[in-house]
Amino acid sequence: MFYKSLIVFDKKIDLKASLFSGQSFLWIIIDSDGQYYATVISDTVIIIRQLSDYEIEVMSSSHSINGYIISDFMYKYFSVDVDVKSILSDYFSYRYPELFCAIQGFLSIKVLRQDPYETLITFMCAQGIGMHLIRKQVSMITQAYGEKKSITLSGKEIILHTFPTPEKLSAVDPLLLSTCTNNNRIRATNIVLAAQAVADGKIDLKALANPAIPLADLRNTLCQNRGIGFKIADCIALFGLGRFDAFPIDTHVKQYLATWFNSTTALRPLTPARYLLLDAEARTFLNPELAGYAGHILFHCWRKEIKKLQSF
DNA sequence: CTCCAGGTGGCGA
DNA sequence: TCGCCACATGGA
Numbered sequence: 001m002f003y004k005s006l007i008v009f010d011k012k013i014d015l016k017a018s019l020f021s022g023q024s025f026l027w028i029i030i031d032s033d034g035q036y037y038a039t040v041i042s043d044t045v046i047i048i049r050q051l052s053d054y055e056i057e058v059m060s061s062s063h064s065i066n067g068y069i070i071s072d073f074m075y076k077y078f079s080v081d082v083d084v085k086s087i088l089s090d091y092f093s094y095r096y097p098e099l100f101c102a103i104q105g106f107l108s109i110k111v112l113r114q115d116p117y118e119t120l121i122t123f124m125c126a127q128g129i130g131m132h133l134i135r136k137q138v139s140m141i142t143q144a145y146g147e148k149k150s151i152t153l154s155g156k157e158i159i160l161h162t163f164p165t166p167e168k169l170s171a172v173d174p175l176l177l178s179t180c181t182n183n184n185r186i187r188a189t190n191i192v193l194a195a196q197a198v199a200d201g202k203i204d205l206k207a208l209a210n211p212a213i214p215l216a217d218l219r220n221t222l223c224q225n226r227g228i229g230f231k232i233a234d235c236i237a238l239f240g241l242g243r244f245d246a247f248p249i250d251t252h253v254k255q256y257l258a259t260w261f262n263s264t265t266a267l268r269p270l271t272p273a274r275y276l277l278l279d280a281e282a283r284t285f286l287n288p289e290l291a292g293y294a295g296h297i298l299f300h301c302w303r304k305e306i307k308k309l310q311s312f
Numbered sequence: 313c314t315c316c317a318g319g320t321g322g323c324g325a
Numbered sequence: 326t327c328g329c330c331a332c333a334t335g336g337a
Contacts, residue, residue, distance in 0.1 A: 127319040133334060134318075184333055186320085229320050250318040270319090271327065299318080 001152075002047070002059040007071045009080045014108040015050035018078065020312035021300055022112045022239050026142065030158050038151070040162045041073075041115070042066050045151050053108070061151070078110045082244065087290045087297070095285065099260055103301045111244060111296050116205040117198055118163045119240025120222075123232045124191050125181060131311050133182055140180035145169060169195035190227030197225060209241050218243065230275045238292040247291040249278050256302040261285065 019027040019037055026039045030047070038047045045061040058070055065073045075081070084107045093100040125137040145168055146161035169177075170192060178188035197203040203225065208218060215237065222233035230249075237246035249257075249270065257278060258266035265277050286294045303309045 123318080126317095128317065128332085129319090129334065130317040130336070132317090132336075136334095182333055182335095186332065190320090227320070231319060235318075248318075251316080252318065269328070273326065303318095 002061060003063045003070065004057070004059050005070055006051070007056050007058055007074050009054050009056075009075070009078070011080050011084065012053045012108040013050075013056070013078055013080070013110050015048065015056060017106075017108070017300070017312060018110040018112060019048075021109055022114065022296070026118070026138070026163060028160075030153065036153065038158060038160060040146075040149055040160050041077075043147075043162060045149055045160060047151070047153060061149075077113055079113055079242075079244075080110070082111075082290070082293060084108075084293075084297075087287060087294045089287055092285060096260070102305060103297055106297045106301045106304075109297060109300055111293050112239065113242045114239050115163070116209060116236065116240035117166060120194060120198070120203075120205070120228075120236050121163075121169070121191055123235045123239075124187065124194060124227050126232070126235075127187065127227075129182060137181055141169075141177075144180055145172060166195045166199040170199045187227060190225070194225050194227065205241075211243070215243065215245055219246075230272060234292070238296070244290045244293040245288060247279055247282050247286070247295050249275055249282075252299055252302055252307070253295060254278070256298055256306075257282065259306075260298075260302075 015037070016034070027037050028039065030036050030038045036047055036049050038045065040046070042065050043062070044065050047059040049057045051057055056074070058074060060070050063070060068076070088100065088103075121141075122134075122138050125141075126134045142161040142163055145164035149160045149162065151158050151160065172192055174185060174189040174192050177192060178185045181188045181191065194203070198205065203222075208221065218237055218241070219230060219233045222228050222236055223230065228236075234246040234248035237243035238248060247253075254266050254270055257263040261281075263278065263281055265274055265281065268274060270278075282295065283291055300312075
């Protein structure tokens with residue numbers, strides 16, 4: 001039933017941290033040891049396990065995804081092509097030696113190249129609430145409106161759900177959907193509108209994936225939609241459109257910019273104007289081409305080492 | 313009980 | 326433009 005393959009990377013990856021750090025809520029832990037993770041990508045069920053720092057084992061219900069063979073897809077999905085060493089320049093290690101030391105343990109986290117549409121919807125669920133509730137919302141949306149997939153591993157049956165298509169979500173009554181969005185009707189309405197826009201082609205994610213589009217233009221285009229501000233737009237760009245230059249600024253990033261980089265701007269309330277100011281500030285000490293990738297590393301170092309948060 | 317969590321949009325000054 | 330508030334829930 002499953003196609004099994006061993007995938008060897010030339011760059012170290014931390015599977016669990018990567019899968020659960022990049023807003024990739026559709027990955028779930030399916031065994032008590034926390035070794036196997038499962039999801040559905042484009043109708044293909046994926047089960048994955050880390051064998052070593054450089055190897056993963058993949059079991060999939062199809063030998064390919066979107067025309068790519070599994071190993072090629074995974075290589076791209078985990079952005080193994082990105083050289084993490086180039087993310088933080090020599091200047092950075094010289095300027096912030098203690099911080100550079102602290103983030104060493106987080107360099108094996110990968111920013112995934114996830115599906116743009118799924119990223120768009122899931123990040124619309126992430127507004128001013130905890131990670132636990134965000135995951136819950138996405139999980140409920142897939143269970144209520146996604147396609148059911150059943151798999152068997154070691155004799156145990158596991159139920160997974162695909163992410164509902166734009167067409168499916170756009171036809172849902174917002175009041176009904178709000179039971180999946182923390183009872184927030186505004187958010188539910190915005191999600192339905194966004195799904196409609198994707199279905200109609202008003203949001204053309206294929207076109208927006210063009211890397212030649214300036215980041216500011218991309219952000220402004222995404223912000224035309226209700227429920228998407230600068231932060232969510234940057235998240236869609238970073239995690240869904242492979243724009244590693246996009247630097248989302250949330251409450252945690254704001255905190256570490258103030259503490260680690262002495263930004264006085266970050267001490268004040270985050271208005272749109274200050275968002276852009278902080279964005280520009282960050283690019284003075286991070287490689288602008290990979291600012292978002294670096295930000296993701298710093299983000300998780302801040303949460304784990306300073307805030308002592310358990311969940312990814 | 314209060315505060316905060318991967319924010320956004322409406323409002324008045 | 327800026328500050329304040331509603332939106333909503335749950336964990337610390």
